[in-house]
Amino acid sequence: MTENFIIVENVTEKDLEKILQNLANLYAETEYVNGIKWFRNNTKSDSFLILFSNNPDFDRFNFFVNYIKYPEEFVNFSPFVRGFYKTSDIQLQNEFNMGTWIMVYVSKNDQDFDNVTLVNEKNESYLFDFGGKIKKLESLEERFTFISVEMSQYDKILDIFPTKSIEVIKPSKSKLIKELFVIIICLVFTVLGIRYYHDFKDLATPTIFLFGLGFVALSLKFMKSIKF
Numbered sequence: 001m002t003e004n005f006i007i008v009e010n011v012t013e014k015d016l017e018k019i020l021q022n023l024a025n026l027y028a029e030t031e032y033v034n035g036i037k038w039f040r041n042n043t044k045s046d047s048f049l050i051l052f053s054n055n056p057d058f059d060r061f062n063f064f065v066n067y068i069k070y071p072e073e074f075v076n077f078s079p080f081v082r083g084f085y086k087t088s089d090i091q092l093q094n095e096f097n098m099g100t101w102i103m104v105y106v107s108k109n110d111q112d113f114d115n116v117t118l119v120n121e122k123n124e125s126y127l128f129d130f131g132g133k134i135k136k137l138e139s140l141e142e143r144f145t146f147i148s149v150e151m152s153q154y155d156k157i158l159d160i161f162p163t164k165s166i167e168v169i170k171p172s173k174s175k176l177i178k179e180l181f182v183i184i185i186c187l188v189f190t191v192l193g194i195r196y197y198h199d200f201k202d203l204a205t206p207t208i209f210l211f212g213l214g215f216v217a218l219s220l221k222f223m224k225s226i227k228f
Contacts, residue, residue: 090102
């Protein structure tokens, strides 16, 4: 495997699809989620491989690992998540950046929910805080263990892209009734203006213009509101 990748296990396909779609929507302003490549292990039904059509930078990659570990709207959710990122793709100059790969995961003892743990091939462990701090840890929770990926062992599920979903908020029934009442009032005054135009020309002219215009505008707005 030459691409940066994430392994996710102990999760259902349905849940992971929702998580990845939410992730894509959350980071839709970036190019990195435009084509998340999702695969299933053909020998283990709850094991999945995640690749990226557009390689994310190191910061975003770490965010993605953290998000999959702590997805929104999921309770009592404990997936196994391990990310592997090539040191040659890391722009940041830091002492942790050595060897070929960096293993990225969320510590089982984490209580802050805004960080990941990095382990390099020398088994040096670092806390990567999303506030911008990188701290070398005195103890090693997990040794660097590279998960070898053979693409022949994975079946493609699909490519995930951000969805532009616009929620249409329909006006309440009471609001529609009020709008309809105002439209009827405008219509009545318009009809009265036309009816008495010859008797009260000076008053009827602005009445027809104002209420007629109001009737047309409000009617169009009302029809747009109730359109399915």
